Structure formats: C-alpha cells, structure tokens
Amino acid sequence: MGETADRVLGGCRIALLIVTAVIQIGLSLPVVTGAASAYAFAALGAVLVVAAFWVLRGRAVPWPVAGMAAVMVLTASAVATWAVPPGELFGDRHWVFGLAGWHLLVLLLDRPVAAVAALGAQLALTLVRLVASAPTDRFEIGGVVIVGLSVITFQAATLALVRIVNRRAGEAAEASAERDRLAHRKALAEQREADQRSRFAGQLGATLPLLAGLADRTLDPRDEAVRQRCALAATQLRRLFAENDEVPDPLVHEVSACVDLAERRGLTVTLAVSGEPAPVPTDVRRELTGPLMTALVAARSQARVSVLRTGDEIRVAAITDGEPGTRSNGSDAVDVEWHALGERSWMEAKWRSRQN
Structure with missing residues (x-):
C-alpha cells in the first residue's frame, strides 16, 4: 500500500x-x-x-x-x-x-x-x-x-x-x-488438503494389509507382534488426525495425541514440556514423533515422555519399559538415538533449526 x-x-x-x-x-x-x-x-x-x-x-x-x-x-x-x-x-x-x-x-x-x-x-x-x-x-x-x-x-x-x-x-x-493474500492462503489450504489426502491414502494403504490379514485370519490378534502393529497403525492415524488441527503448539499437540492413545491402551504415561513454543515444519514434526510412536508401542506398562525446547534445538525423548527400537541416525534433519537402560529403553529425537 x-x-x-x-x-x-x-x-x-x-x-x-x-x-x-x-x-x-x-x-x-x-x-x-x-x-x-x-x-x-x-x-x-x-x-x-x-x-x-x-x-x-x-x-x-x-x-x-x-x-x-x-x-x-x-x-x-x-x-x-x-x-x-x-x-x-x-x-x-x-x-x-x-x-x-x-x-x-x-x-x-x-x-x-x-x-x-x-x-x-x-x-x-x-x-x-x-x-x-x-x-x-x-x-x-x-x-x-x-x-x-x-x-x-x-x-x-x-x-x-x-x-x-x-x-x-x-x-x-x-x-x-488483500486479494493476493487470500489467493495465497487459498492455494496453501488446497495444497495442505491435497497433502493431507495423500498422507491419509498412504497411511491407509500401509494399514490395509494389516486389516486384510486380520480379516482373513492370516494374522492372529493374540500375537504380541500383531498387537504392536495394530497399536502403531492406530497411533500413526491418531497423530495424522492431530496434524491437521489448528492449534498454537502443533508439536506438543501431536505428541499429546500419541500419549493419549498409549494411555487408552492401558499405559501409564507422564508428559513433561519445557521451553517456549517454536515453529517446527510439518515434515520435521513427523520425524520427531515417529520414533516416539515406536517407543510407546513397545512399552509394556509405563513411559515418561518429554519435549525440551532450548534456543534453536528441540528434543523429543521417551523412557519406557519396553525394548529399544531400531538404532538409527534418523535423517538429515532429525537425529535419533536409542539406548538400553537396564530393563528400560531410552529414545531421543533431536532437531536443530539452524540445519534448515
């Protein structure tokens, strides 16, 4: 103007x-x-x-x-x-x-x-x-x-x-x-909706074999591995739904969605959050919460989850009484570590904003 x-x-x-x-x-x-x-x-x-x-x-x-x-x-x-x-x-x-x-x-x-x-x-x-x-x-x-x-x-x-x-x-x-801003917001909304549909389709595509196996009885729901696969698929869908919500702190909201589903399965989970909210790209949030879902699914009865934000670094960690997940360095954006602590396992996913 x-x-x-x-x-x-x-x-x-x-x-x-x-x-x-x-x-x-x-x-x-x-x-x-x-x-x-x-x-x-x-x-x-x-x-x-x-x-x-x-x-x-x-x-x-x-x-x-x-x-x-x-x-x-x-x-x-x-x-x-x-x-x-x-x-x-x-x-x-x-x-x-x-x-x-x-x-x-x-x-x-x-x-x-x-x-x-x-x-x-x-x-x-x-x-x-x-x-x-x-x-x-x-x-x-x-x-x-x-x-x-x-x-x-x-x-x-x-x-x-x-x-x-x-x-x-x-x-x-x-x-x-203002017209340009509205057109830009509309384009972003359409792109976000298309991405959301694509992610839902991908998630459902990954879940369909599991549902088909349960339906034709090639998979036994009493098998611990099958139950973990079902729990992981449910947690992934729940986190995917949370990703589309309009909230002030998307990362904590998505972590809370994972914790909520774990509690519905009977786990005792404590969640601690420290630091001020910071903008985190959607793909980075997925990489931060992915290992957390794996850790919660593997937990037997309890877990402690923490979200730590300090300066340009964000960490999502979990201590559970389950088996450690796959040891991995994560991706170019997110570093992931798994360690066994006696009968417990510790997972930490870390992202530094300056890397982007």
Missing part, C-alpha cells in the same frame, strides 16, 4: 512542479516589471530549483527545507504585492498572487494542514495590502475578494484532489494486496 501511494504522490509532485515552472516562465515572466518584482521572481525561481532536487527524485521536500522555503515564498509574495499599484491588485501586474500559491503546494503537498495554512497566509497578506490601499469603491473591493478567493479555492481544491487520489491509490493497493 505504501509504495503505490508514494508513487502516486510522487507523480503529483512532479506534475505540480512542471505546472508551476510553466506558469512562472510562460505567464509571469512577461509581466514582471521593477526591481522589487524581479527580486521576488528570482526568489521564487530559486525555491522551485531547490524543490526540484527532491521532487524529481520522487521524494517530498524535507520539512526544515520546505518550512524555510515557504517563508521565502510568502516574503517574496509580500514584496511583489506591495510593488503593485493599489488599483491593479489581482490584475495582470499582480502576477505573484496565484504563482506563489502553486509554489506553496509544491513545497507542502505532503503536509495538507501546513499547505492550507500557508495558502491562507498568502491570501491574508494580499488582503492586508488591499486594506492598506484604502479602496473606496465597494464593487472594486468585492471583485478583488472574489478573484482572490477563487484562486485560493482552486489551489485548495487541487490539494484536496491530490490527497483523495493518493488515499484511493493506497486503498486500491491494499485491496489488491
């Missing part, structure tokens, strides 16, 4: 700079007469050159520079206005009135309150000159006021229009960005 609005505002600044330069050189220069008017004209030209240094680079004039330049514009306007004969205020010789307002807009376009105040000061200076000339013709006074207000109103309307265009550009950019 900010970049689009800045580009639009930068284009408006350049357009105002060009319009002001054209008015000053093409319309005001031919009617400049007298030393005071010449000095005022030169001062306004110098302000325009200074402003162009930032405007042509797409940047706003810095506030200290813009403030001092605005004072210079008002001073030049006052000098040139006092050099105009009283009867010719707002006439051809009063070239500075409208021109100074455009200079103020170039300087203060990004600061609407200051710009309106400066335009008001410009009008006030001219009205002071009008009062000092002590006009007696009410029609002359009315005509002067109408012309002055018309010029200031047009310039103020230009300022308001630029601000509206800038705001609308920002809103349009924000709406476009």
Whole structure:
C-alpha cells in the first residue's frame, strides 16, 4: 500500500512542479516589471530549483527545507504585492498572487494542514495590502475578494484532489494486496488438503494389509507382534488426525495425541514440556514423533515422555519399559538415538533449526 501511494504522490509532485515552472516562465515572466518584482521572481525561481532536487527524485521536500522555503515564498509574495499599484491588485501586474500559491503546494503537498495554512497566509497578506490601499469603491473591493478567493479555492481544491487520489491509490493497493493474500492462503489450504489426502491414502494403504490379514485370519490378534502393529497403525492415524488441527503448539499437540492413545491402551504415561513454543515444519514434526510412536508401542506398562525446547534445538525423548527400537541416525534433519537402560529403553529425537 505504501509504495503505490508514494508513487502516486510522487507523480503529483512532479506534475505540480512542471505546472508551476510553466506558469512562472510562460505567464509571469512577461509581466514582471521593477526591481522589487524581479527580486521576488528570482526568489521564487530559486525555491522551485531547490524543490526540484527532491521532487524529481520522487521524494517530498524535507520539512526544515520546505518550512524555510515557504517563508521565502510568502516574503517574496509580500514584496511583489506591495510593488503593485493599489488599483491593479489581482490584475495582470499582480502576477505573484496565484504563482506563489502553486509554489506553496509544491513545497507542502505532503503536509495538507501546513499547505492550507500557508495558502491562507498568502491570501491574508494580499488582503492586508488591499486594506492598506484604502479602496473606496465597494464593487472594486468585492471583485478583488472574489478573484482572490477563487484562486485560493482552486489551489485548495487541487490539494484536496491530490490527497483523495493518493488515499484511493493506497486503498486500491491494499485491496489488491488483500486479494493476493487470500489467493495465497487459498492455494496453501488446497495444497495442505491435497497433502493431507495423500498422507491419509498412504497411511491407509500401509494399514490395509494389516486389516486384510486380520480379516482373513492370516494374522492372529493374540500375537504380541500383531498387537504392536495394530497399536502403531492406530497411533500413526491418531497423530495424522492431530496434524491437521489448528492449534498454537502443533508439536506438543501431536505428541499429546500419541500419549493419549498409549494411555487408552492401558499405559501409564507422564508428559513433561519445557521451553517456549517454536515453529517446527510439518515434515520435521513427523520425524520427531515417529520414533516416539515406536517407543510407546513397545512399552509394556509405563513411559515418561518429554519435549525440551532450548534456543534453536528441540528434543523429543521417551523412557519406557519396553525394548529399544531400531538404532538409527534418523535423517538429515532429525537425529535419533536409542539406548538400553537396564530393563528400560531410552529414545531421543533431536532437531536443530539452524540445519534448515
């Protein structure tokens, strides 16, 4: 949103700079007469050159520079206005009135309150000159006021229009960005759903031979190995369901799902969690909880499970009264260790985030 609005505002600044330069050189220069008017004209030209240094680079004039330049514009306007004969205020010789307002807009376009105040000061200076000339013709006074207000109103309307265009550009950019975010979230959701279906299909494909063996009685449910296979398949499915839940701490949620199913089988399981939640990729969570499921399935009656998070390292460990699982180094992302501790076994899966 900010970049689009800045580009639009930068284009408006350049357009105002060009319009002001054209008015000053093409319309005001031919009617400049007298030393005071010449000095005022030169001062306004110098302000325009200074402003162009930032405007042509797409940047706003810095506030200290813009403030001092605005004072210079008002001073030049006052000098040139006092050099105009009283009867010719707002006439051809009063070239500075409208021109100074455009200079103020170039300087203060990004600061609407200051710009309106400066335009008001410009009008006030001219009205002071009008009062000092002590006009007696009410029609002359009315005509002067109408012309002055018309010029200031047009310039103020230009300022308001630029601000509206800038705001609308920002809103349009924000709406476009929101559409992109929604499309991205939708694509991610669709991809996640497709991955979930694929994982479910894969898990069911691995479970079907087990179910078929139980159905045709080639597998004996009284066999300890068969019961462990069934327990492992059930735990894998339960963890897979938990993986799809929207929770603040997915890793602990999936570990808890494995623990819950072990407790349903009659195991006494304690779970300890330490450290602050940290983002863990889905595939890494699967590798961290895979050995845990194997350890819990092998447990006979009890297990202690722990999730430890310290800095850039996350560990999932389990001490059970079952046989140690297959000794393995895990994968490139997760290191897995199995050890026998007397009649107990110890498993630890470790992931360091800096590896990714």
